[in-house]
Amino acid sequence: xxxxxxxxxxxxxxxxxxxxxxxxxxxxxxxxxxxxxxxxxxxxxxxxxxxxxxxxxxxxxxxxxxxxxxxxxxxxxxxxxxxxxxxxxxxxxxxxxxxxxxxxxxxx
Numbered sequence: 001x002x003x004x005x006x007x008x009x010x011x012x013x014x015x016x017x018x019x020x021x022x023x024x025x026x027x028x029x030x031x032x033x034x035x036x037x038x039x040x041x042x043x044x045x046x047x048x049x050x051x052x053x054x055x056x057x058x059x060x061x062x063x064x065x066x067x068x069x070x071x072x073x074x075x076x077x078x079x080x081x082x083x084x085x086x087x088x089x090x091x092x093x094x095x096x097x098x099x100x101x102x103x104x105x106x107x108x
Contacts, residue, residue: 010064012076019062019076024054031091043090053079053087059098063087082106 009022021027030051032039038047052064054076061084066074079087085102088095095103 010074010076012062012064012074014062014076014078019054019056021052021054021064023057025057025059026055026096028053028088028091028093031093042092043087051087053084053091053093055084055096 009020011018011020013019030044031042033042034040040047041050043051048068050066050068054062054064056062060078061081062076062078064074064076066072081099082102082105085095085099086106088099089103089107
């Protein structure tokens with residue numbers, strides 16, 4: 001049985017900063033849709049590529065990327081508050097109050 005990436009705590013280097021997913025103050029998993037055969041990530045459009053959003057201890061947002069493709073390496077990247085709001089909306093997640101203004105700017 002495959003172990004879900006979201007159950008694994010990881011550390012990443014992002015632009016000289018070390019982020020530890022176990023120290024995040026919040027995290028959100030991607031949403032999926034079932035296409036009749038597989039669960040497809042709403043944010044990546046793939047059954048193999050996945051993402052999870054985190055809010056760091058300092059309040060910055062980053063996305064963890066991982067893949068089920070053999071030989072791929074998980075990584076993380078900082079994203080802007082607008083990108084975080086967009087990520088949450090695409091994945092049908094509740095937007096936290098600190099991102100309400102950004103969510104209003106990126107959605108109609």
